[in-house]
Amino acid sequence: MTGHVLTFTGTALVAVYVLDAEGAELRLAETVRNAGRSYALPARYPLSGRSPVTDAFHDGRPLWLTPTELAAYGPTGPTTPETPTTPGVSLGVLPLGGDGKGLGCLVVVDEAPDGIDADRRGFIELYAHHVAAGIEAAGPQALTQPHPDLPGPTLDRLRVGSFVLHLGSGRMTADTQVLELFGIAGEDFDGRVETLLTVAVPDDVPALMSVLEPDVLTSGTAQLEFRIRRPNGELRWLGLRARVETGPDGTPRRMLGVVAETSYLRPRADEVSLVQRLSAALAGATTVRDVGRAVVGALRDPLGAGRVAVAEVQADQLVVGVLSPAEPAAWPEVWRSAWRSEWPEPPSHALPTLAEALREGQVSIWPEGSALEPGLAGIGPGGLAVLPLPADGRIVGVCLIGWERRHEFGPEERSLLTATAGLVGQALVRAHALDAEHELATMLQRSLLPRKLPELPGGVAVTRYLPATMGLEVGGDWYDVIPLADGHVALVIGDVQGHSAAAATIMGQMRTAIRAYAVEGHPPDVVVAHANRLLVGMETDLFATCCYADLDMEEGEAWFVRAGHIQPLLRHPDGTTEELDVEGGPPLGVVADAEFPMTAAGLSSGTLLALVTDGLVESARLDLDEGVRRARQALARADPADPGGVADELLGGHSRRDDDVALLLLRYDGMRVRPTRASWTVWRLPDAVMHARRFTARTLRNWGLPDELDVALLVTSELVTNALVHTRGEVRLNLTLTADRLRIAVNDPSPRTPVKPATVDWEATGGRGLLLIEAMSQTWGSVPLSGGKQVWGELSLSSPREEPPSGPPPEEPPEGPTDAEDEPWTRGARGRRGRRARR
Template identity: 95%
Template sequence: GLGCLVVVDEAPGGIDADRRGFIELYAHHVAAGVEAAGPQALTQRRAELPGLTLDRLRVGSFVLHLDSGRLTADTQVLHLFGIPGEDFDGRVETLLAVAVPDDIPALMSVLEPDLLSSGTAQLEFRIRRPNGELRWLGLRARVETAADGTPRRMLGVIAETSYLRPTADEVSLVQRLSAALAGTTTVRDVGRAVVGALRDPLGAGRLAVAEVQADQLVVAVLAPAEPAAWPEVWRAAWRSEWPEPPSHALPTLAEALREGQVSIWPEGADLEPGLAGIGPGGLAVLPLPADGRIVGVCLIGWEERHEFGPEERSLLTATAGLVGQALVRAHALDAEHELATMLQRSLLPRKLPELPGGVAVTRYLPATMGLEVGGDWYDVIPLPDGHVALVIGDVQGHSAAAATIMGQMRTAIRAYAVEGHPPDVVVAHANRLLVGMETDLFATCCYADLDMEEGEAWFVRAGHIQPLLRHPDGTTAELDVEGGPPLGVVADAEFPMTAAGLSSGTLIALVTDGLVESARLDLDDGVRRARQALARADPSDPGGVADALLGGDSRRDDDVALLLLRYDGMRVRPTRASWTVWRLPDAVMHARRFTARTLRNWGVEAELDVALLVTSELVTNALVHTRGEVRLNLTLTADRLRIAVNDPSPRTPVKPTSVDWEATGGRGLLLIEAMSQTWGSVPLSGGKQVWGEINLSSPRKEPPGGPLEGPPEGPTEGPPEEPTEGSAEEPTEGSADRPPGELPEGPRGPRRRRARR
């Protein structure tokens, strides 16, 4: 405590309840004035004080009767407002008439009966006296309630607080802090703004800004940031980047937070080590108020002896209010941004697939200005026959609706691509889908279908930025892809394809406009910068190339999505052979004979028996369950053999959940699953393809003379050749007439055309 206030009342009856209430309110003003005058006011003689503290505390009292709205004020209150006693009519509006208009809403929040609740209210406001003088007044009031809990009347005191207002330099400091806080969007930004605006002007040695969450201090920033500069209690709680000391370990701090008032301790104050070590020359604790509660705390400590002037408390109080409001706003933005980021990232692929003949990397950076979720997306879609689809897009706007459309577009394009449609059809289908969604939003998109074996690429562009290429010799180019309108604008729009050849070592960069265009950057200049970054980057490190394209951590007006692929080409070119299976009684035997002859020619011996069994089951399934042409396809890569059978039925085969041991069929798919490393089914134009893959025990190498010789690629047609009696190509007993392990076929699926051209 600062001391005590002694009041002697010689009137008969002593001090009643009303007078006690006025005295307590008056004591609060006296304490604030004495503390603001500095600790020397408690030890020096009154005559030696720079200003007579009690004389400066000109305090008047009033009573507001809430039932009638009438106000009784003493002469000191009227003098402070500059209203002659004979002109006062007992109405609150008469006092409000001289208040500065900007401060009237705050005054009304205290004096309006409908908004009152029991407790003590405190407020500083400005009035304009008849001579034009601007004066600061401080109001402290206490509401008394009736037996039923309704507000009955208000007891209040008003004192002049102009002497507590900051100087011109201090006003400038508050203005600079306010401007810095206006641009903050995260709790960390708030802490940095406070340190930048206060530490040097106040000459402070240490400064901390922390949120108060339950019984924990969640530090936003410390200056200096070195653990050695802070007391042991703080160092012991240093879990990650910043410490999180429990508030119960700092009881003086906890008490200051409960009181909610700025607390100042001079040099040599009796504090616990956790606080005394922060400010051995003086310490200020600023509870940060907002929304009627304490949301954080700011600690300012001085190494050398610091003299607290009369205006410093007012300055720190104003600072605390600004920081508290900024902290609440930033916390809300942090939570909103975290939710938006989680929503957007949940709609993007979690990881990229491993690609044969290439490496893909992606980057996504949310905007730092305007923290609503955006609609940028990307995807990498493995397709049959060594093809890969790359897609990047951007839905108009920043909102949950944009993110929702983004997720739908990404899913739709992936589905159309997996169905086997060519790039122009994929984009056209997505366009018609978006037009039919009854939304005002549109989207841009760039889609690329890459043949990883042949090095050919087909691009389609729907209102999006052109792809960027970096050739193996280091030169860059903006690929001229003929474009169509954005998705969702014209239902029957056409999207032409543009072909491009790729050499081993070529980099393909698909980007959204946030990377190359902003309010401060023209599109052409942004593309030129991106090409320069591509040219300088090391293609052996695709991740480093992506980081170089993103550039520095500057403020971004828009989200940035980047999809980068380095095309390496296949280490060993695949070898293919195919056979049209005639529907003859011994068709399975002929398919096995073709497979055996082809694999022996390719030098595949160890896996021959497994391959023949898989071939038998796949061909039998197709012959028994479908009508029409059946085609057997064999593909040999460096480390695996793929056996695939095309049939005209679009229905997906279903693996049985259980098989009766007495049944003569139903085990075909179970055998394929058991003998293959992987197997599956994909839709084809007019049917489907069921396939199984077998890993090779010894990966093959490309011979010096070129690819392995074998049956010609493409379908082999004509009458089947007779097998050699007793050869390994003969079917195993019962394989031709055994029903396959396939349950009734599922619903009709989508159609696809063959991906190879």
């Protein structure tokens, strides 16, 4: 087949020289002669010497020599058995491989006494491009093996044909090889371009016409790959390279073209599927680590590689995203010494060969035994491929693939690695940007959620929040745990529609509003109704779902309200699970006057209560019922002794998420020692503080707390005095005893929060009440109540109680003055109260 090209161009011999592995000489790889010709060429040309072949290789430009010019080089050209010195022939030498690749040279010998004319030079140059492409795909070793058995385009494997298109008449002269490549019989070809276009795949016809149509031709060289359908239905890839010659006036005169089969350069079906799988995996990669995992999963096992590394290039540093295997012992010392965190970050100057490959930006392959520094040789002792990852006109990363045993690099694999590098580079840039955006979105989301959960008497609460991975915008899922009065706690979970900054804003507003309504002391249905009216009044197009639970930690009684949200899940102490049937109302923000009924449920000690958002149990690939079933199974098999482990078990397998996932899990244990409470209405009498102190003293003695009596009486005096002096209306004193602390609280009808003075004039007659409360209490505070507030202080018990106090409740003191058991304290309280009243 190559001989046919030689006949067409009139040359007597064609040979290919390739650069040896050491880069010291050009070695003769293959020779094809015309019939009856006995020319021979030297087996090698040292690059240090001077010859037509080495000159053309060094200059990177074709060299065309007449017999006289060739003779000036001395005995470095072709010979014959009869003529040991250079005979009177012309020589053409064409360097193979542009852009500094330096693959070798194509050498042609011609018997024309005046040198190779321009027409034949054009054909030979076009032919040389196909030879270079074949050698680059197969690798020089495919031609330099003593008995080559590697696949690849040696000269007599190349299927090349030539044609001339006369632009004035539109007629084409094509050799038989062109017609055979197109699948057209010689007698059926009428010399018209349209005849060739009829067998081309319709999608490729416009590109072919842009090259072959006489009315759209321009001067210069054109090349393209296209597909044709042969008569037997076979699809074949052809490559066309053509050059337009112009006349003296610059008008295109004719086109010289070469057509070659390039099917061997196309990836096989299994390689196409590999690239498709990699592309699909990279499409869903939103982090740099996801990109690395996709590359490892797509390439390591199919290629039989021992090691794969994917890293970003940042300044002089390689920022590794994924190493496989991930054990430091599997990597060379340069990598182990830079292993200061999860992955190593070796400086690129420690790997000079790698740095050079990154500067060149070309896929580099080193076979077994290549002279590499230890940091690279240890990655692939049987062969190493370095894939610079290009994107946006620069090298953004690198992928290293190493083999433990001898690995032969075929042309298909080279094409595969080149295609892979481009895909991974673009995915790496995209993932790097998404990483930054996702980090910002996650930071915003988490700033709107509780930083930590309160400690609960009689239970343990844990939460989990996972942002969506299939998208970057912040979501509207939220949760909250709100301690309430009298041993109650509110558990809230919700989800605002959509993923956007607006959804996150609404989420933050709804969480704040529900917390405020709950702390004010409203029942669950009122809390949710108020939040609904608030969202309707915002005039937003978004709505929200919510599930609210008010749980009495003493009795285990819970009241649930559901607004368009998923049902709560329960795990009973015996391991059985249940989807709690909570009567629901519409989502928040839909109907202003919507009603939200309450559903009661009792929890026994050891029960797990799970509130979730739909991202956990529903997705495009998971039906809601199936998702709830899986969540119940995970609850059933989890160990309730570890609530955090239960939460992780519920989230298991959610590596790719279409939606945010929020989870609020409570293990209800019940209180070991139930709180004991006593309360008394403070009458507005001259001796009201004394009666409040008498009530506190009787109660604490009845509860067996004589050690805390003095401090408790002082705190009671100050709280009650402040309420009577600064408010109007009913004042109520509440005492609560838990296992380790005493809480003294006073309710009054004023919503104003007491303010502790910044400075105190010690000669003044007032202003020290809150300072005394703060000094004597372990903690103190003020919470709003419906129609007023509660100011409280807590005292730690000197010895925690194991059992609740027994005995009858204390008697309520009479309304008038009586014998004071604590006369010194009583006089002090009355004196302070009188001075404050005068002020």
